[in-house]
Amino acid sequence: MMHLLSLLFSALLCQASSAEKSIIGLYGGTVEIPCTFEANKIKDVTLTKWKYENVDLLVKSKDKETVILATDEYKDRISLAANLSLLLTGAKLTDQHTFTCQALITTNFGPNIKDFSHALIVHKAPEAPFITEKAAELEIGKLTKLGKCIAKNANPPAKIVWLRNNKALTNEENRTVIMVNQTSGSLDTESTLLYSARKEDTGAQFSCRAEHSLASGLVSPPETFVINYSTEKLVLEVISNSPPVEGNDVTLKCVADGNPRPTSFNFHIKGNVTKVENSDNYTIANISRKDSGEYKCSLIDHPSIEAAKNITVQYLDVKLNLDKTVIRHAGNSLNLSVSIDSSDTATVSWTKGGVKINKEPEIAKLAYSDAGLYELEVTMGPLSRKASFRLTVEGAPVIRKLDDQNDKDGHRKVLICEAEGSPKPAVSWNINGTLIDEKSFDNGTIKHKISVMPSANLSVACTVSNSFGIDTRVITVSSLFEDVKVDKRDSSDDDDKTKLVVGVVIGLLVAALVIGMAYWMYMKKSKQGSWKTGEKENGSSEEEKKLEEKMEENSQKADV
Structure with a gap:
């Protein structure tokens, strides 16, 4: 039946056709190619057929399913829309054909065939150039x-x-x-x-x-x-970690603007020309101040093309007029001079014992405290130079301080002897004691401490001596026991003293009574003797003598 319809369709094809039109689709998208009908005429279409050139794509009878006729790449990419348009998916550049829609229309006036053709143009963006x-x-x-x-x-x-x-x-x-x-x-x-x-x-x-x-x-x-391009210009560069410094290596580099760049150059070093091949640099080893001046490089083939550079070598020399070890007598002067030879202005700084001092150590009258290590640092840009000397001040020792004080418990006396002198003085005392501290000898000063337990007031002498002389100083140290008596006096001592005074008074009264009794007895006997007859006068003298001896004896007992 479909075959008969197709034959009839072909027979009537020549009756009607339409002009070809163009339609644009996008690469990779779905293109709808219309079969141009008025909407009210679609119901009269009994048979629709799509093709391109002479290749049939599909056919559809009214109220029947669409039949795919294509056997090439289109068989899986085409379908028919409800309005009879051809739908083509995944548009390609190779799809640029003329597609034709043929429709059989049956009306009361008989069958009629319409033919609509469209040239498909696929637009595509280019690939990256x-x-x-x-x-x-x-x-x-x-x-x-x-x-x-x-x-x-x-x-x-x-x-x-x-x-x-x-x-x-x-x-x-x-x-x-x-x-x-x-x-x-x-x-x-x-x-x-x-x-x-x-x-x-x-x-x-x-x-x-x-x-x-x-x-x-x-x-x-x-x-x-x-x-x-050919070289037209040269530049001479100085390669160094810092401005050229005396004693360092300095490299000269000749840079050309040509391409390919030249590989050989002439270097003009202090009036001498040195040819360098397969390199663009020249190194001056251990450069010195006498190497300051103008340097050049030039092309070997074109000597007129050259570059120049002035080099100033930095240098710094420092010298002291003193030896590493300086010995002076106390009271003498220290005459110091610093000689600086530099390529630019230098900065000078001094330290004594690691501590910065504000001025150069030039001293008119040396004291023991001036002794120590003096260090000089001179800087100029990247350069730094150092010098130093150790000053020793010598002289006879002198005791600056001699003192005593109680220790914290009050059980001992601490004697302190502080002296200056150099070499280090020896310290001695005229009393036995225990050494509790000796300050380290520093800048000509020594401090010596001993502890003692004096039982009485003492005169203590401290003696210091070295090869230049001797010095002695005396201090009076009070007894620890006397201090204790004074400090520990209480009311019991006063009671004992009161009792002693009362006893003495009573003793004196008893002695006076005895003397009075003795005197009374003496006078009584004298009177009785005068009444006796034949008694000698000298008898009374012996009795008087005995009485005096007795009184003296009683007097001594009273004193006791």
């Missing part, structure tokens, strides 16, 4: 083919723009020539750039951009080219 046939090198002033830029598979074809450092190039007489090769019907665009390089093109980046209505930002990877 790239540069090929790149030049190995460019020569200044010579028009040379730099490369060819290709933008492939674009419909319509892309436009190519050449770029230098991302700026568009245009045709410029004797400098830039852009030639575009666009073959009719081709989907690829080619553009060739002829370019006359300049010195400033060294390191420049060249690229090309594809411009298209369906894409933007399509630029090839940048390319750099070797630019060859």
Whole structure:
């Protein structure tokens, strides 16, 4: 039945046809190719057929399923819409054909065939452009083919723009020539750039951009080219970690602006020419102040092309008029001078014993405290020089302080003898004691401490001596026991003294009574004797003598 309809369809085909129209689809998308009917006429279509050129794609009878006739790549990509349009998925550039819709219309007036044709055009953005046939090198002033830029598979074809450092190039007489090769019907665009390089093109980046209505930002990877040109200028550089310093190595480098750069040079060193091959530098070892002056380098093949540089060698010399070890007598002067020879102004600083001092140590009258290590530092830029001397001040010892004090417990006396002198004085005492401290000998000063327990008031002498002399000083030290009596006096001592006074008074009264009794007895006997007859006068004298002896004896007992 379908075959008969097809034959009838073919027989009637010549009765009606329509003019060919164009339709645009996007690459990769779904394209709808219309079978142009008025909406109210679709119900009268009894048979629809789609084809391209002479290849049948599909056919559909009214109220029947669509039959796919295509056996090529289209069989899985085509379908029929409700309005009888042909739907083509995944549009490709190879799909650009003329597609025809044939419709059999049956009315009361009989069968009629309509034919609608559409030329499909698929638009596609170009692939990213790239540069090929790149030049190995460019020569200044010579028009040379730099490369060819290709933008492939674009419909319509892309436009190519050449770029230098991302700026568009245009045709410029004797400098830039852009030639575009666009073959009719081709989907690829080619553009060739002829370019006359300049010195400033060294390191420049060249690229090309594809411009298209369906894409933007399509630029090839940048390319750099070797630019060859002759050397026109030299620069002489001085390579050093710091300004050239006496005793260091200094390297001279000759830098040329040519490409390829020269590899051999002449170096002019203090009037002598030294040829250096396969290198652009020359090293002056252990440079000295006499090497200051002008230096040059030049091309071997073109000696007139040269560069010059003045070099000033930095130097710093410091000298003291004193030896490392200086010995002076106390009271004498210290005459110091510093000699500085430098290429620039230098800064001077002094320290004594590691502590900074504000001025140069020039002393008119030396004291023991002036002894110590003096260090000088002179700086000038990166240079630094140091010098030092150790001053020893000698002389006879002198005791500056002699003192005593109680220890913290009050059980001992601490004697302190402090003296100056150099060499270190020996310290001795005229009393036995225990050494509790001896300060280290520093700047001619010594301090000596002993502890003692004096039982009575003492005169203590401290003696210091060295090879230059001797000194002695005496101090009175009070007894610890006397201090204790005074400090520990209490009310019991006062009671004992009161009792002693009362006893003495009573004893004196008893003695007076005895003497009075004795005197009374003596007088009584004297009177009785005078009454006796024949008694001698001298008898009374002996009794008086005995009485005196007795009184003396009693008196002694009373004293006791």
